[in-house]
Amino acid sequence: MNEERFFVTYRLFAIQTEAEALAADICLEQTVELPDSQVTDPWIRQHIIGQIEGFTQIGEDIFEARISYAASSATYELTQFLNVIFGNTSLKPRIRIVDIELGKAFETLFPGPRFGISGLREQLQVSSEPLLCTALKPMGKSPKEIADIAYRFALGGIHIIKDDHGLADQPFCQFQQRVTACCQAVAQANQETGLHCIYAPNVTSDAGQIISRAYFAQEQGAGAMLIAPGLTGFATMLHLSRQPDCQLPLISHPAFLGSLVTSPVNGISHAVIFGKLQRLAGADASIYPNYGGRFGFSQQQCLEIVEGCKSAFSHLAPIFPTPGGGMPLERIAEMLALYGKDVIFLIGGSLYARSPDLTANAKFLRAAITK
């Protein structure tokens, strides 16, 4: 029997006696789901019930409990891991997960990102400068129109050109037609420029479709894939990342994950959701809303996400933080200063808005980051 344990830190918003009771409840709720008095088996009491490993006050009526669980209770399944850390407790107010730490037990079970920062750099043959990513849009355009946009951005030196995450398999822009056209367009541009731009189609789709779309994308020459784990489930992204014969970098999109972070006293912290859990589930780059854009994330929350993406976390490779969402070209210098070089800048709307010449706009951006 594997007796390794893993650790979850919960922030509890309550007065001390209540916070202590909440911590004790979590230990039972997330495992045996019975009152303490009803659990008599000594092995279950010693191993299965969560154990409070630390309890600290961090503010007025704010406490943190670090609780450990048996690795065997989470087995080798990400669904069950998520269930143990937050299944029922997600339904209780005033409890927020702020950290997770893995034990050695998970090294082979969750191998993590296949590429990470170094692998994706190798793929793109860009050794140290920040990577540039843009999105193909708007929804409603035909595959031919979308591919034409891809071609023009690729000519301008964008490193990664992804589908807008709203491009799925609409009748006006079917997945296979779009992927075929965009792969050709980007290959054509690369031939002309000598660069190594990659196209990342959105493979987010229903469980019966996702793997076949991924293989189709790879066969057509896609260089990465976009997936939104909030829509597919994190375990589906993990499954995609472990395909033996479909090995493309995964770019994770935050769609539908917002409710986990929008309330500061519930859910899961920015660093865990957009950093650590992404790595655990196999993403190589994690998109999140940049501060000062049209979403409400603060600079501090963005830096926490960077930490979650890049800091030491068991055996899991660091991945690219990928800020995006309302990021005007004028803010590039500020972004460079804040994020450093191991970052992907996702710039969509403002790259369309600068001028009708998308290639010139891309070149302008490229020049700005290589200054």
Place this chain on the structure above:
Amino acid sequence: MNEERFFVTYRLFAIQTEAEALAADICLEQTVELPDSQVTDPWIRQHIIGQIEGFTQIGEDIFEARISYAASSATYELTQFLNVIFGNTSLKPRIRIVDIELGKAFETLFPGPRFGISGLREQLQVSSEPLLCTALKPMGKSPKEIADIAYRFALGGIHIIKDDHGLADQPFCQFQQRVTACCQAVAQANQETGLHCIYAPNVTSDAGQIISRAYFAQEQGAGAMLIAPGLTGFATMLHLSRQPDCQLPLISHPAFLGSLVTSPVNGISHAVIFGKLQRLAGADASIYPNYGGRFGFSQQQCLEIVEGCKSAFSHLAPIFPTPGGGMPLERIAEMLALYGKDVIFLIGGSLYARSPDLTANAKFLRAAITK
């Protein structure tokens, strides 16, 4: 081109001018992801961009915007449907989905619950009384011990005996061993009682496992399945519900969905998450925390969930609201008065606590609801 539309009602927590701006933003954010001025194509403007169909004040600094989207933008995929209704907007604070209405376009695309209330009643041969469900626990017990508990509850007349949702494929309680043992135990009890108790194993697991577990469960004689769409993704539950050769009722568990509802000004309403979306994704029964138990749901929220499970909703069959979570036996009369007969009472802990004789406890409960 399909020009049907579907409707989402967003509650906006802001002063009127801000709420109006939020509504206009949603129309763009959920579709074209570009500022209005950058979308010039008339077809995209007319069809793809969301349209505000209604805007009403419902309280002080609280407004509701009813926004329609082209059915074709959501295609036939549940992932994309969820993306259109709430993908990026989930990341913005002070916006909560409170209703969704489908158009005719979705009738064949999302056929909904295979069984619903009437189908599950037929399966169980219980024409009008409330159904009783209990959970096998605690995590840590062996398949043999779990099966013994199932046998004793089945003898006592419980209609549905489900795995605790924390039972996955742990080394100490592997899925196949547990399912085989529990199916045999419940069949044995049925032979003795002449009743039609069913066992519902938890098939929640990673994307590569879930379908094969479901088929295994059906082959062994399981009568339903438990799945937690918060862990697997709603689209995975839908996929499971549409298997041509694995047709068992689905009981949906709320694990990991809590962050969508815990903050009243963000996320998605109780009625939509635990009612309408469950029906859309093929659940036949929806478990949620009962009011007055150890979770913080109010009676009003529970009644809204009942409404979401049972009220007219396009072509989708009504499903069983399944309150559970800290429901003492003494409250059965109150629950009966509130919920009526088309309900499943999920009673776990208190059915273990009443006495060591689980069969007697089950009979006591059964008698209480047939009074």
